[in-house]
Amino acid sequence: MRIDIITVSPELIKSPFEHSIMKRAQEKGLAEVHFHNLRDYAINDYGKIDDMQFGGGAGMVLMIEPIDACISKLKAEREYDEIIYMTPDAPTLNQRTANTLSLKENMIILCGHYKGVDQRVRDLFITKEISIGDYVLSGGELGAAVLCDTILRLIPGVLGDETSALTDSFQDDLLSPPVYTRPADYKGHKVPEVLTSGNFPKIEEWRADKAYELTERVRPDLLEE
Ligand code: ADE
Helix, strand or coil: CEEEEEECCHHHHHHHHHCHHHHHHHHCCCCEEEEEEHHHHCCCCCCCCEEECCCCCCCEEECHHHHHHHHHHHHHHCCCCEEEEECCCCCECCHHHHHHHCCCCEEEEEECECCCECHHHHHHCCCEEEECCCCCCCECHHHHHHHHHHHHCCCCCCCCCCCHHHHCCCCCCCCCCCCCCCCCEECCEECCHHHHCCCHHHHHHHHHHHHHHHHHHHCHHHHHC
């Protein structure tokens, strides 16, 4: 998988890709991530990439020309399955979207900034819009990092234990059951007996019950879906 991230702040977004699972995905040759500084496509020598909005109002808007120049250059080099725009006014990211995107070959992710991008960018180039939640970030970079993390960990071979992504919360619309490790008794606080019983059918049954109970209590909306 190849991901091209277009941003006005490459330094803001690079770090999460240099650690942990996202680093491992790249080291194993299972993912390639490239960052493109929108300023390199500015419309003048002063680095201009944004302007005031027509009709008046606070906040600068990212212009179409630099974004067109960057996306067109990338599209001339290879085919893209999706061109994603990170923005709060879009459907919210969920595990299903992450699963679908983890099967793609090449993707561009455009990070919004300031007041957003000229609507014509969205109309002409963007194939999918994603929000990471009902709150406003200063830019799409942190959202793009979250999106990439959810996707890259699903690529077969990235996680050491092949099954662990499948037992994550949300994979079956249920939250994950509680987990415990040693010691079995911590200052009188004991691990549920079933988990140390060695009775694996019973353990699975306990986990399923707990997952359901937890989901019903903290995220009943998932059960309605
Ligand atoms: N940019 C600003 N806020 C955002 C959000 N909630 N999700 C994705 N991109 C954003």
